[in-house]
Each structure stands twice: as C-alpha cells, then as structure tokens.
Amino acid sequence: MIRSKFGKVAAATLAAGLISGIMSAPVHADSKTIIVWADETRGPNLQKVIAAKGNWVPGYTIKIVPFSSFDALKAAFDNATALTGPDIVVGANDWVPTGAKQGKLAPVTLSSSVRSKFTANNFFDLSYKGVLYGVPLDVNNVAMIYNSKLTGKPLTFAQMVKFYLANKTADKLTAGLCVAGGGMSWGAESVLSALGGAPYLMTSTGGVSSANPLDASAVAANINTYLLDKNGKSNGFFPATDTGCKTAFLAGTVPYAIIGNWEWQDYVKAGFDMNLMPVPGIRHGQYGAAFASVSGAMLTVYAATHGVDQGAKSLLNNFFGSAAGAVAYENIELRPPAQKAAQKDGSITAAQKGFGKAGTIAGIPQIGAILNGAAGGKSFWDLLPAFWTDVLVNGKDPLASAQKMSTFFQANVAAGIPQL
Secondary structure, eight states: OOOOOSOOOOHHHHHHHHHHHHHTOOOOOOTTEEEEEEOTTHHHHHHHHHHHOOOSSTTOEEEEEEOSSHHHHHHHHHTOOTTTOOSEEEEEGGGHHHHHHTTOBOOOOOOHHHHTTSOHHHHHHTEETTEEOEEEEEEEEEEEEEOTTTOOOOSSHHHHHHHHHHHTTTTTOSOSEEEOSSIIIIITHHHHHHTTOOSOOBOTTSOBOOSOSOOHHHHHHHHHHHTBOTTSSBOSSSOSOOTTHHHHHHHTSOSEEEEETTSHHHHHHTTOOOOOBOOBOSSTTOBOOEEEEEEEEEEBTHHHHTTOHHHHHHHIIIIITSHHHHHHHHHHHOSOBSSTTGGGOTTSOHHHHHHHHHHHHHEEOOOHHHHTOOTTOOOHHHHHHHHHHHHHTSOOOHHHHHHHHHHHHHHHHHHHGGGO
C-alpha cells in the first residue's frame, strides 16, 4: 500500500542524512531574513526560484535551507529550538497535529483571495482542531488515464464497462480499468467511491461527516451490475490486483488505468496523452473520490521569536499562496500544484494540470486517525484489498461483504473524528 509519496530516503543513507541535516540547522541572526527549511528536492528547487526573483516580500531576504533528506528535515524540525529553528518549514500534512500540539507551529491567516484558490479539503489537511497552520503546495494523488488510441473520454463508469465488454475480444483487452499506481487500497479507493462507498465522507466546509460512509446495498448493486457477470463471477473489467497493470496499459491491452503522480513521465515517454481525470461515477458529472493530500509551507512559532513573523506571513500569502509563486516553483519541482489558478497556467505540463485538477474535483484528505483503524474498527489498508479479493476472486456475496466493511468503516469514523 502507499500512504505517502512526500519523500523517502534509502535506509543506508538515513543515519548520515540525519546527522548532516541537524548539523546544518542555522542560527537565526538577521531580523530581516526569513529562513525556510525544505528537503533534498524541494530545497534546491526553491533556491532556484528565489534566486530568479527574490523580492516576494519587499524588505526581507529569503534564505532556503535544504536538508540531505526528508527524514533529516523531519528529525531537525523535531529537535528545533528558537535558536536553531526555521521561520517556515515545508513538510508533510501529517506533521501538523504533532507540530501544533508541541507548540512548534503557529496559526496562519490567509487573505480571502488566497483562500479562494484552494479547496476546503486542502485546508483540512493542514489544520488541527479547526486551526490552519500552513499553505497547501502540491498534491499527492492518483488519477485515471485513458488510452486515446482505443477510446474517448468516458462520461460514466457504465460507459467504460460497456466499451470493455464490447471490445475485449477484438482489441485483445486483458482488463478494462486497473490500478497501476497506489495499490488496491490507496490507489483503488476511487473505484470504491465511484461505486458508492468511502472510508469517510467530507462536508462541504472541509470537515468529516459522522454519517455512514458506505451504503452497502448501493455498493453491492453496482458491483453486481458492473463488475460481475450473470453467474456472479468477475467479468474481467476490474482486476482484484495491481500486478501487471502498468505493463498492460502501456502495451495497449487495458484502456483505462489509475496512475500515480510520481510516475507520469513514464507514460509521456511511452507516447500517451496526459488526459487525466478522476474515475467517473455511476452518473454523469459524478466522480470517485481519491486520496489527495497536500504538502504545505507551515509557519513556525520561531518566526515571531526572530522578529520576522509579519514577513513570513507575507511570504506564505504572496509566494506560496499565489499563482505566480506556485507556477514558478512547480515549473521546476514538476509536481501538481494545489493552487487552482496555477493548475490552469499554460506553462505547467499537462500531467501537472491533470493531476491537480483531479485533486481539486474529487480529492479527499488522507486521515490516518480514521484509516488506520481503532477500537471496534479495522485498518482500511487491509479491509479494501480483502474486499476486492472476496467479491472478485473468491465469489463471496457482495452485499454481505459490503455490510461487513461498512460496519468497520463506521467504527473507524466514530473513533477517529474526536482525534481530529
């Protein structure tokens, strides 16, 4: 399963990275210098952006401090003090609860124009107990790609199934829709959602609903209609495994695939259009939700101690929160921007636009407090792959299997919401 694509480092270099990262932590000596910490890829890329245009906050100097790895950055921030710490740290969304509780992160107030360029779910990702601590940067998600040499853009889930069943013999199709990136839980969540189920539901204001997230009857009915044949066996449209999916799609034997935004260049090199979209739902205009958590530029309490909190807040609004800043950064970083205006900019790649737009249309935060299971519940990461195997391989009753999963999902939601 894939739970985070923010960054990772080989185990063999971890110890050295931790040491070099902590040792490089600077002492803040200039009240007009804003210090930003970032990892081994974002740091150097941010340095390039600031070198090209350094006056995002007039009167201040912006100093980007890269660390040797994501893990080294995290270790340094965990050990940061007012003497050594940064004014802004670029990190993962799951740093927010710990950083807020430890008193390392400071609340952020964004202008109304900046707030309008992000989704409520983006802000949920960087909030704790309803308080926002950072600006969303880029999106970590999957999206669906379709082979335009075989078929056009699908409007509904049913349209994809119909195409597969009508053409599987003539086109030698081995499946209709498969998961190439993210695995059968993280990557395949959007298929479950398209069929009527979810591990939790988000409200329009960016909160988590306490309602039952999985209508077992609806999910079972849709599985019977779209994924099983008249004998209750898999019709081959959606395999219960991700094994071989990427190879099959690249070979042209699968028309639709769910891919990760960390691998899009493989598909571009193979000559495929980046016609990315969320998995279409049962009805036209509906889409299956996919996990689309964001990284963030987070304000620290040290900025106030260093006397640069106003400058740091301006940097969050004027650079990290702006379309111009997001485009300048993502043109080098090559990740999908969370900023909605940046997603439409002509200078970023089609893949970045596609993943970013898919995240805006149908992205939901990845909430570990719910997904990891709790008292009375069970890990989503185990439940969903087992569900696919039960109904598509083992021939178990979709309704009974969906009801069982729904019970666990409801327990997870009930236990997880109080922790958010």
